[in-house]
Amino acid sequence: MKIDVLLGLQWGDEGKGKVVDVLTPEYDVITRFQGGPNAGHTLEFNNIKHILHNIPSGIFRENTLNIISNGVVLDPIVFQQEVEKLESMGVDITKNLVISNKAHLIIPTHRILDAASEAAKGKSKIGSTLKGIGPTYMDKTGRNGLRVGDLELDFKSKYTALKEKHLNLLKIYDYAFTIEDEEKFFEGIDALRRFQFVDSEYLIHSLRENKKKILAEGAQGTLLDIDFGSYPFVTSSNTICAGACTGMGVAPSAIGEVFGIFKAYCTRVGSGPFPTELLNDEGDQLRNLGNEFGSTTGRPRRCGWMDLVALKYSIMLNGVTQLIMTKTDVLDSFSAIKVATAYKVGDEISDRVPYSMDEKIEPVYTELPGWNTDLTGVRHKAQFPKELTGYIRFLEKELKVPVKYVSVGPDREQIIAL
Ligand code: GDP
Ligand code: IMO
Ligand code: MG
Secondary structure, X not given: OOXXXXXXXXXXXXXXXXXXXXXXXXXXXXXEOOOOOOOOEEEEEOOEEEEEOOOOOOOOOOOOEEEEXXXXXEOHHHHHHHHHHHHHOOOOOOOOEEEEOOOEEOOHHXXXXXXXXXXXXXXXXXXXXXXXXXXXXXXXXOOOOOEHHHHHOOHHHHHHHXXXXXXXXXXXXXXXOOOOOHHHHHXXXXXXXXXXXXXXXXXXXXXXXXXXXXXXXXXXXXXXXXXXXXXOOOOOOOOOHXXXXXXXXOOHHHEEEEEEEEXXXXXXOXXXXXXXXXXXXXXXXXXXXXXXXXXXXXOEXXXXXXXXXXXXXXXXXXXXXXXXXXXXXXXXXXXXXXXXXXXXXXXXXXXXXXXXXXXXXXXXXXXXXXXXXXXXXXXXXXXXXHHHHHHHHHHHHHHOOOEEEEEOOOEOOOEEEO
């Protein structure tokens, strides 16, 4: 059985959590393969909103196994908070959540290093979520990291050695700090120990042999990928489809469908280039109508029009086979909708994402008519206004990949399969 992958095609927050929750009944297993608590994946059903950071979005469906795979960086403090919240709602998660021995742990000094690095960068800061993601992946690739499997092997002394290394590193920064949450960290470690630790690559392999259907849930988005995103304003993992292979230990030939998810417009949180950003009333309107405030940090998200140059790049990098468009309802009241189809850089018109997105990129826009219809109650494509059908056809023609789902609100029910 092949593994399907769902991932973001923009700068994150495309609605991955919602759509994974919608698709979960078709799968036996949901796995997270990269990122960590920098992610905030929102699910809404029965008028309750849930935000997940470390835990896969299949957790609310009883018969689904959820796996935190090796590519993830896990914060025991955030994890414990998530577990307690879920348990207070009666979700028994120790039965259907397992964790890879090879997932790396975020320790309190990783978070301090993240903050110190950002403070030192001043105006050119990344705008990181301050969850310690960069420093933890640095320790992973620097071969100093602490892994979940180390909990069984002289953990305390390994932890102390890593903390000492961090304290030495922190001396190069002029940054005042106190380590306040060590006690909570060890409580989080105890919370982790209630779960089964697995060699998730073997588990995933045997699940595939037993014909189980697996969906891999991406975090962040393609334009935040460490190799292909708007470097250095990116996260520290491979958010693209290839990251699913290394993040779970599966061969490229094991990947089946690649669901690429994007908003009907575009947002970004944190610093870095954003060619179609709207620094005007239309941008404020998108933010207000789309409630564009970060699920993890609460920061206002920057908003702009859809960028097909970037979207085509993301589709190419991921080998997307099906598209999912979210937040379509946010455009309900716009009389005209703009889509960037090329970039003008100096005198050149280009359909490529340049080496440095920093260059003075001027988007070349095509304008399409809005639908001026409330889509939030629409449940069938026969109810689509003709302008929406036109918008979707235009995108499919440009992107050469079919749009398979259109989301028209945050709730589980507010989605239409095409
Ligand atoms: P993720 O990180 O990709 O899972 O996305 P987030 O949860 O960070 O952000 C998406 C936000 O949009 C959340 O608040 C969702 O509840 C909400 N959302 C998802 N799909 C839709 C949609 O189709 N319409 C509207 N209005 N909101 C949506
Ligand atoms: P989900 O999974 C949106 C952004 C941060 C910052 C940059 C680096 O919810 O889509 P990091 O903390 O990773 O070192 O921050 O990446 N970022 C996200 N933006 N959605 C996310 O996750 C993000 N995770 C990180 O804002 O610009
Ligand atoms: Mg999010």
